[in-house]
Amino acid sequence: MRAECDLAVIGAGPAGVAGALSACLAGLDVVLIDAATRPGGQYFRHLPRGFGADGQAVLHHGLDRFLRQWEALVERATVLLGHRVWAVERAGGQASGPGDGALVVRCVEGDRDERPRTVVARGLLIATGAHDRPLPFPGWDLPGVLTAGGAQALLKGDLVVAGHRVVVAGTGPFLLPVAAGLAAAGADVRGVYEANSRFGLARHPLLAAGRAAEALGYGARLARHRVPYRGRHAVVEAHGGDALTHVTVAKLDADWRPLATRTVECDTLAYGYGFVPQLELPVQLGCRTRRDLDGTPVVAVDAGMRTSVPGVYAAGETTGVGGAVLAEAEGRIAGRAAAADLGRRVPPLPALSRRAGRLGAFARALLEAYPIRPGWQRWLRGDTLICRCEEVPLSAVRKARELGASDARAVKLLARPGMGWCQGRMCAHAVACLAGEDPAAPRRPIAQPIRLGTLAALTDPPKEG
Amino acid sequence: MRPRGEARGRRPYDLVRAAPEPEFEISVDGVAVPVVPGQSIGAALYGAGVRSWRTTRVGGRPRGLFCGIGVCFDCLVTVNDSPSLRACLTEARPGDRVSTGGAVRATGELQDEGSGA
Numbered sequence: 273m274r275a276e277c278d279l280a281v282i283g284a285g286p287a288g289v290a291g292a293l294s295a296c297l298a299g300l301d302v303v304l305i306d307a308a309t310r311p312g313g314q315y316f317r318h319l320p321r322g323f324g325a326d327g328q329a330v331l332h333h334g335l336d337r338f339l340r341q342w343e344a345l346v347e348r349a350t351v352l353l354g355h356r357v358w359a360v361e362r363a364g365g366q367a368s369g370p371g372d373g374a375l376v377v378r379c380v381e382g383d384r385d386e387r388p389r390t391v392v393a394r395g396l397l398i399a400t401g402a403h404d405r406p407l408p409f410p411g412w413d414l415p416g417v418l419t420a421g422g423a424q425a426l427l428k429g430d431l432v433v434a435g436h437r438v439v440v441a442g443t444g445p446f447l448l449p450v451a452a453g454l455a456a457a458g459a460d461v462r463g464v465y466e467a468n469s470r471f472g473l474a475r476h477p478l479l480a481a482g483r484a485a486e487a488l489g490y491g492a493r494l495a496r497h498r499v500p501y502r503g504r505h506a507v508v509e510a511h512g513g514d515a516l517t518h519v520t521v522a523k524l525d526a527d528w529r530p531l532a533t534r535t536v537e538c539d540t541l542a543y544g545y546g547f548v549p550q551l552e553l554p555v556q557l558g559c560r561t562r563r564d565l566d567g568t569p570v571v572a573v574d575a576g577m578r579t580s581v582p583g584v585y586a587a588g589e590t591t592g593v594g595g596a597v598l599a600e601a602e603g604r605i606a607g608r609a610a611a612a613d614l615g616r617r618v619p620p621l622p623a624l625s626r627r628a629g630r631l632g633a634f635a636r637a638l639l640e641a642y643p644i645r646p647g648w649q650r651w652l653r654g655d656t657l658i659c660r661c662e663e664v665p666l667s668a669v670r671k672a673r674e675l676g677a678s679d680a681r682a683v684k685l686l687a688r689p690g691m692g693w694c695q696g697r698m699c700a701h702a703v704a705c706l707a708g709e710d711p712a713a714p715r716r717p718i719a720q721p722i723r724l725g726t727l728a729a730l731t732d733p734p735k736e737g
Numbered sequence: 738m739r740p741r742g743e744a745r746g747r748r749p750y751d752l753v754r755a756a757p758e759p760e761f762e763i764s765v766d767g768v769a770v771p772v773v774p775g776q777s778i779g780a781a782l783y784g785a786g787v788r789s790w791r792t793t794r795v796g797g798r799p800r801g802l803f804c805g806i807g808v809c810f811d812c813l814v815t816v817n818d819s820p821s822l823r824a825c826l827t828e829a830r831p832g833d834r835v836s837t838g839g840a841v842r843a844t845g846e847l848q849d850e851g852s853g854a
Contacts, residue, residue, distance in 0.1 A: 307807070307826075308826075309828065314806060319753065319755070319775070320773075320774065320775020320776070320828075321774075321775060322757060322758045322773050322774030322775035322776075323753070323755045323756075323757050323758075323773060323775065324755060324756035324757055324758065325753040325754060325755040325756075326753075326754050327752070327753045327754035327755075328753040330752060330753060331752075331753065383822070383826055383827050383828060384816055384817075384819045384822055384827060385819070403804060403806060403808045404804060404806075406803075406804075413798060413800070413803075415788040415789035415799050415800065415801045416788050417803070418802060418803060418804075418805060419803060419804045419805060419806075419809075421804070421805065421806060422802060422803065422804050422805025422806060422825075423805070425805045425806050425825075426780055426783060426802075426805055427749065429777075429780070430773075430775075430776045430777060430780030430781075430784070431749050431750065431753065431755060431773070431776075432749075432776075432780045432783050432784040433748075433749055434783065456752055457748055457749040457752055458748030458749060458752075514789065514799050515788045515789065515799070660800075660803070660809065660811065661809075661810065662795075663793055663794070663795040663796050663798075692810075693809075693810035693813070694808060694809050694810045697808045697809065698803075698804070698808070698809050721821075
């Protein structure tokens, strides 16, 4: 199969756009692919033109910079928006060295009718980002309970304020911009409940690395809206008939075991306990993964963001959750490495590597400051759903364990958590914890939903007789 | 039609200095829902105060948006006879007929108008 471009980049977030642009500037012919109809990924999700909004930078850090990169990119690269990548493979099987076997990226175009499109490239940069990591707790399936990223997406991408009276909960500094954005947009934010210590970030010496202003800026904004920010607190139950009416907030000990509880009335809960990198595509290609400091599987890369598979690069959250600024730096490194590996002259840029190193150290400090503690399992009851799709309660998971299921895979086979529509994206972390292991890298041969008819139409019909 | 500004407050629109194009309507289980051009079906429903629209197979429980970014599949709808689309990812188009297969449960504005559940 002949390559139609030098480098295919999957993901139009900060890593993918920076990587694609760097590769273009180094002389590569680049195709950038993203499922969404607007660039930005999750972090730089922004409003459609129909809003005529010229002041949305207030909801962002660095949106203008990102959009300038985007404008520079669309002049130089082929951009395929609205294209979902459901599989990647090496033409003719695995390569043994650089330059072997083109990389085949299989997409479907369109959000309702599907038109197949295949991109064949000499190299591939995977920048597919991450999604929220929710933890199950009683009532997490009630309407009005959203992931923090979901609430943020509604505001940044559709200018919809998720609710009138909102509670924000979970762990990590991401909760702060979510709460500040909602408060600025008119929501009555009843509180931000951080399960770890509120000062996990502030105590770390690396705070001097320049994120202090950002963190403190959010703190000041929350204070202005009189939003309480409590450490060692979590939402341990959501209540309501057909929709959320109030939550139980617990003070936690250091292991997240509830100490004392109280009730907070709200119509919306936005919560999240960190992020899960989206690794379907690198796993399909056989890229080696490693465990990040919190046990999360991420793609293993070298200093040039090269994965273990020749010609395949990864950048951004797929290589370890670290935020948009690090993702951009990693994307640039990956794009330059891809160009160098294809024989382009790429002058060394040690300052960029040093910058990525500093930002990476800060990201690791954050992972250490905002871990998930085992006490969350005490928030669960027998009837608490663990798997939302297949409606598997904790009691069914426990029964599978009693029947001898000793790992997450056996629990899945016996009790069905992770076998529904989302394919374990929402519950795999929890199921792994309940089975006493770290979550495994996802094996999903089909990374995005595709209709069987579309799939069938891709194969040649069997010959008669 | 209910002017969006009155129902949700101008605050988010003022915050980003929005001057939106005229809204259009989609029909969700026969109920008219206003949309700013470019919004997803899920966001339009949420903006109109509709919190859930699907009913689960086992427990018969209401579901709507959860992850909001196309990962959880809680928000599935049928649009113009095209089934199993994620409402949070599917951009609304004028005249779309959305059916949910569940009970559309409204809180807030739509219910106040007597046009919700």
